[in-house]
Amino acid sequence: MKSLEIRSRLYSLVTTLLTPLVLVRLAMRGVKTRAYLKRWHERFGWFKTPKNIQKSIWVHAVSVGEVNAAIPLIKALMERYQDHSFVLTTITPTGSDRVQQIFGDSVFHVYLPYDLPGAVKRFLKKTRPDLAVIMETEIWPNLFRFCKKRQVPIVVANARLSEVSLKGYRWVGSLAAKAFNDTAFVAAQTETDAKRMIQLGCQPEKIYVVGSLKFDIIIEQSIIDKGKEIRDHYQNSRMVWIAASTHHDDEVQILEAFSVLKERHPDLMLVIVPRHPERFETTTQSFRKLGFNTQLRSQAGLCDIYGDVFVVDTMGELLEFYASSDIAFVGGSIANIGGHNVLEAAVFSLPVLVGPNTHNFDEITELLEQCGGSYTVRDSVDIVQYMDALIKDKALRERMGRAAKSLVERHRGAVHLTMDLIESFMNEKPLYDAIKSKHYPRIVKND
Known part of the structure; x- marks a missing residue:
């Protein structure tokens, strides 16, 4: 445990030291795409939240593709949890534009903060999430760690992990594994994705294979x-x-x-x-x-x-x-x-x-x-x-x-299965008892 704490502190230090390089890259992208030069303060957790946000459900989707995949799930969540405000984060301006195009003022959009302790703490304090839904596989050790400390349950939805990404995450090793294991559950797209997550260190009992939300695409x-x-x-x-x-x-x-x-x-x-x-x-x-x-x-x-x-x-x-x-x-x-x-x-x-x-x-x-x-x-x-x-x-x-x-x-249906899992967790029902009649394919061992 002490070793993990040391690694966590080292990760935060390295992330802090690399921040100037990240900002330089952001500025370079801004030369061609001006939107990257705007709203930098949000990436450090500095932003003003609407007064009506007392409790929220937060959904993170990196860019346009992830936002498109998340649309059916977000709409299902908005229908089911009408007493909550909705916070949507992206990393790219194109993702931000897509959120505004689809949801307008019905959600609060802000850029995801960099994985710096101070930025993450400010973001969570301002948005007050009761639930965090992270689309696909955006594993940020500090973000997940501070969600855990604030008792914000994390759901990784539409989770996938390619062989390339698996190799990439190994540089943070046990921190990535701990981030996975700080989640309420992981709704994986395929059994192959689930097995790779287990290889990375995710506990098998956290993972449910429910299919890809991309099959549930909504065409208005x-x-x-x-x-x-x-x-x-x-x-x-x-x-x-x-x-x-x-x-x-x-x-x-x-x-x-x-x-x-x-x-x-x-x-x-x-x-x-x-x-x-x-x-x-x-x-x-x-x-x-x-x-x-x-x-x-x-x-x-x-x-x-x-x-x-x-x-x-x-x-x-x-x-x-x-x-x-x-x-x-x-x-x-x-x-x-x-x-x-x-x-x-x-x-x-x-x-x-x-x-x-x-x-x-x-x-x-x-x-x-x-x-x-x-x-x-x-x-x-x-x-x-x-x-x-x-x-x-x-x-x-x-x-x-x-x-x-x-x-x-x-292959449609992943939205309903993911919602079943979320509702079971939010209602504090044992996941297995609540969904066993649904015949979820579930990863139970690393073979």
């Missing part, structure tokens, strides 16, 4: 209507290919493939949605240099009949453009990023192309390919091969689209 009618409006703007003959959440290495291959495909299929239009705002200008110029008529969402509104490439240089509109497309490529997967959420395309019955680097979504991506909803593409040659087939064969597109949508429908 307004998004469907907006997608139809966008689609109606195009000529009927146009085939729309969306390349979503792209990074540099994805775009290199997309650009090469599109150059070939455009000659074969003149009516093909590419809608490209870079993952990060700082890439908007670079992406636009790379296509213009090759002579493509490249238009911007922020300038043109919608692509006209002469457009070859349409760059969505705005935030929070990805789903609308999925809804108006015929075929999807999901980025971060040729680039060695670990992939992004393929289910956001699948839910719109789109055939999906995805690269091989999907360690953040291994099992979901594998399920999508096994059901016939996606193809794996490694480079521009693969993209051209599969795009060519999909463009020519409407029946193939429809068959893959149905398979993708069916996969989403079959």
Whole structure:
């Protein structure tokens, strides 16, 4: 125990010493994305809370993807715990924008404080949470430690732990294990994720495998209507290919493939949605240099009949453009990023192309390919091969689209299971007794 306390103090010291470097990195990002230069005080726990926050439920989601996954769970919590205020934290400005877009003034948004003792204490004192819901696997030793001291129960929801993340957490070793074990429970996405958490040191009895919240994605009618409006703007003959959440290495291959495909299929239009705002200008110029008529969402509104490439240089509109497309490529997967959420395309019955680097979504991506909803593409040659087939064969597109949508429908339910666990804990009922009739797959040993 004494050794753990020493490590905790050492971790806090190192974190404090590294803070100036973190601020320099934040400022560098702010050169390209001005929003990073704002609201720094929140990252140190300095902010003014609304007067109506007497007790709250706090949900943390790092960025846009995690916020999107959390939406159904947050709405279920808001419906169930109407006597609580809701505090939502993110780390990125894009995540903040998404929170404001979806929830507006119904929640209080603030940036998550750095994992410094003083900042964490100030944050908890101001927000007064009765429950902390941490999306996916954001393990911050001081944050979890001080929640435990203030008797704030922590739920890790939609928890996942890739092999890469497992190796990364090992540098804090026992501190990461203690953070996991300071939770009320962990709602893991898959058995593989659960076993990795056990490897890290999480107590098996803390973990319940409930599936991915991403399958419970909510598509509001307004998004469907907006997608139809966008689609109606195009000529009927146009085939729309969306390349979503792209990074540099994805775009290199997309650009090469599109150059070939455009000659074969003149009516093909590419809608490209870079993952990060700082890439908007670079992406636009790379296509213009090759002579493509490249238009911007922020300038043109919608692509006209002469457009070859349409760059969505705005935030929070990805789903609308999925809804108006015929075929999807999901980025971060040729680039060695670990992939992004393929289910956001699948839910719109789109055939999906995805690269091989999907360690953040291994099992979901594998399920999508096994059901016939996606193809794996490694480079521009693969993209051209599969795009060519999909463009020519409407029946193939429809068959893959149905398979993708069916996969989403079959795996829904993680929100209800997670809510069962939360309600059991909040009502002080033994978790196992409260949910044993639900047949939760539960990790009980490390094998």
